[in-house]
Amino acid sequence: MPSVQDPPTQSLPADEKLANMRKESQAPGGSTRVQAQHDKGKLTARERIELLLDPGSFVEIDAFVRHKNHRFGMEKRRPLGDGVVVGHGTIEGRPVVVYSQDFTVFGGSLGKAHADKICKVLDLAIEMGVPAIGLLDSGGARIQEGIESLAGYGEIFTRNVRASGVIPQISIILGPCAGGAVYSPALTDFIIMSKETSFMFVTGPQVVKEVTGEEVSFYDLGGANIHASKSGVCHLVGETDEESIFLAKKLLSYLPQNNLEDPPIIPPPQGLSSAQALREIVPMDGSEPYNMKDVIQQIADPNTFFEIHPNWARNIIVGFIRLEGRPVGVIANQPLYLGGAIDSDASDKSSRFIRFCDAFNIPILTLVDVPGFMPGVKQETEGIIRHGAKMLFAYAEATVPKIAVILRKAFGGAYIVMSSKHLGSDMNFAWPNAEVAVMGAEGAVNILYRKQLAASKNNEQGLARFIQEFKEEFANPYQAAENGYVDKVIFPEETRAEIARALKFLDTKRLQPPKRKHGIMPV
Numbered sequence: 057m058p059s060v061q062d063p064p065t066q067s068l069p070a071d072e073k074l075a076n077m078r079k080e081s082q083a084p085g086g087s088t089r090v091q092a093q094h095d096k097g098k099l100t101a102r103e104r105i106e107l108l109l110d111p112g113s114f115v116e117i118d119a120f121v122r123h124k125n126h127r128f129g130m131e132k133r134r135p136l137g138d139g140v141v142v143g144h145g146t147i148e149g150r151p152v153v154v155y156s157q158d159f160t161v162f163g164g165s166l167g168k169a170h171a172d173k174i175c176k177v178l179d180l181a182i183e184m185g186v187p188a189i190g191l192l193d194s195g196g197a198r199i200q201e202g203i204e205s206l207a208g209y210g211e212i213f214t215r216n217v218r219a220s221g222v223i224p225q226i227s228i229i230l231g232p233c234a235g236g237a238v239y240s241p242a243l244t245d246f247i248i249m250s251k252e253t254s255f256m257f258v259t260g261p262q263v264v265k266e267v268t269g270e271e272v273s274f275y276d277l278g279g280a281n282i283h284a285s286k287s288g289v290c291h292l293v294g295e296t297d298e299e300s301i302f303l304a305k306k307l308l309s310y311l312p313q314n315n316l317e318d319p320p321i322i323p324p325p326q327g328l329s330s331a332q333a334l335r336e337i338v339p340m341d342g343s344e345p346y347n348m349k350d351v352i353q354q355i356a357d358p359n360t361f362f363e364i365h366p367n368w369a370r371n372i373i374v375g376f377i378r379l380e381g382r383p384v385g386v387i388a389n390q391p392l393y394l395g396g397a398i399d400s401d402a403s404d405k406s407s408r409f410i411r412f413c414d415a416f417n418i419p420i421l422t423l424v425d426v427p428g429f430m431p432g433v434k435q436e437t438e439g440i441i442r443h444g445a446k447m448l449f450a451y452a453e454a455t456v457p458k459i460a461v462i463l464r465k466a467f468g469g470a471y472i473v474m475s476s477k478h479l480g481s482d483m484n485f486a487w488p489n490a491e492v493a494v495m496g497a498e499g500a501v502n503i504l505y506r507k508q509l510a511a512s513k514n515n516e517q518g519l520a521r522f523i524q525e526f527k528e529e530f531a532n533p534y535q536a537a538e539n540g541y542v543d544k545v546i547f548p549e550e551t552r553a554e555i556a557r558a559l560k561f562l563d564t565k566r567l568q569p570p571k572r573k574h575g576i577m578p579v
């Protein structure tokens with residue numbers, strides 16, 4: 057303790073001290089580690105923030121936070137910022153909060169001070185109603201801090217849950233993300249991964265080998281390709297850090313700032329197509345497959361289709377479009393994969409997307425060409441009953457404007473689940489060649505007339521006649537239209553204009569579901 061007689065200690069002038077600390081906080085890991093980061097093809101935490109935000113808009117907070125750990129000699133290593141850069145800024149002029157983990161400081165590992173910084177900006181994001189974006193690059197729980205680090209994760213998870221459905225949350229994985237650390241991104245709305253430099257797993261290759269004997273590389277266990285095509289954990293993949301960050305910005309351009317705002321409308325481009333090409337894209341007679349993405353492109357404003365989860369559960373398509381400038385969430389069967397049948401993954405993919413759109417006031421457009429739910433032992437034992445129920449739940453629960461167009465087939469339970477009127481869809485259209493039925497004509501006839509067909513000498517002819525009769529009765533949209541289950545039968549070339557008119561009309565939709573704490577979604 058200094059006494060009053062002691063000469064004053066030599067200290068820097070106040071301005072100089074602040075300037076020095078600011079400088080130090082810019083690269084607390086040192087130039088060697090920055091170089092190592094660049095050598096791996098990765099950007100630094102600050103370079104990433106610069107790319108993400110409008111130039112000059114970043115306001116950093118907590119740059120001088122240090123950890124308080126005194127174990128394992130950590131008291132001698134207390135870099136400014138504690139391995140994460142946090143603050144707020146703007147993207148296309150709209151405010152966001154951001155945190156960016158700095159791998160050059162303790163491998164971006166998460167201690168309590170590091171976690172507190174992330175929690176602070178997440179709290180700000182919730183209170184201000186602005187999106188939260190995490191740039192993750194971390195060795196996980198900071199080993200020297202033990203339980204305090206785990207406590208930090210728990211605090212972040214709680215914020216992620218509190219923010220869910222209130223503000224959009226995007227996680228961009230740009231390096232390691234291992235152990236329980238994966239659960240923060242998993243609780244956010246979208247995960248974007250860099251193709252070569254990121255990986256996510258709960259238990260790494262070493263532990264996997266010890267426990268199950270399987271030998272697997274980091275990237276085969278948790279690389280971007282695996283998560284974007286097999287597990288469904290990852291929504292979008294960027295080739296590089298730059299592209300991953302660009303994808304996040306593009307995604308945000310379709311989203312409102314929070315659940316109380318409408319999504320941003322931009323002036324629609326001039327000279328839009330009249331969707332004449334739809335007739336050529338979708339073979340009207342017959343059941344040849346076509347690419348549903350071509351249909352979406354024709355309906356959307358030019359170059360506005362932004363697909364989510366493009367490589368997972370490819371039998372269903374989800375993504376955002378703009379229609380006359382308004383963001384719309386699209387869910388569409390894809391006849392090119394599994395004939396467009398709905399399986400467990402397709403159910404999970406679409407349910408999640410529907411709930412996101414509903415939470416953030418984004419109208420939902422459903423394009424239907426579906427032969428049914430996917431049959432098979434694998435599907436039944438995987439629980440297609442449980443997964444399919446999520447989709448029903450999500451559609452029936454959604455109160456945003458819901459519009460559906462039946463292009464060709466809408467059979468059985470899959471007819472109901474794909475935004476039917478019975479689930480509260482607002483405006484349902486069908487093309488003249490649409491078939492709305494319990495099942496396809498061939499299947500139906502084989503069940504209904506099995507005995508007659510077996511007894512008949514001229515089996516082939518009988519079958520053809522029965523199929524023809526069935527088609528005339530049911531394989532059209534008119535039984536549905538007669539009952540008001542289809543609001544209007546339209547020519548394909550009218551599709552875009554009808555959807556646009558419906559969207560405008562439904563803009564003022566108000567629907568108050570009964571009060572309850574929450575439903576029990578069959579997850």
Ligand code: HXC
Nearest residue numbers: 162163165194195196197198199200209232234235236237
């Ligand atoms: C403290 C860590 C660290 C960690 C890395 N470092 N991970 N420090 N805690 N978890 C430090 C290293 O000591 C090193 O410090 C620097 O970061 C860079 O690490 P390297 O190993 O040199 O880098 P690299 O070769 O690129 O390997 C990266 C890595 C590896 C694959 C992430 O570091 C690794 O396996 N780390 C441990 C991962 C892990 O098991 N984490 C715990 C997961 S469990 P120096 O000073 O040498 O530069 C978990 C539970 C969360 O996270 C639970 C939440 C509920």
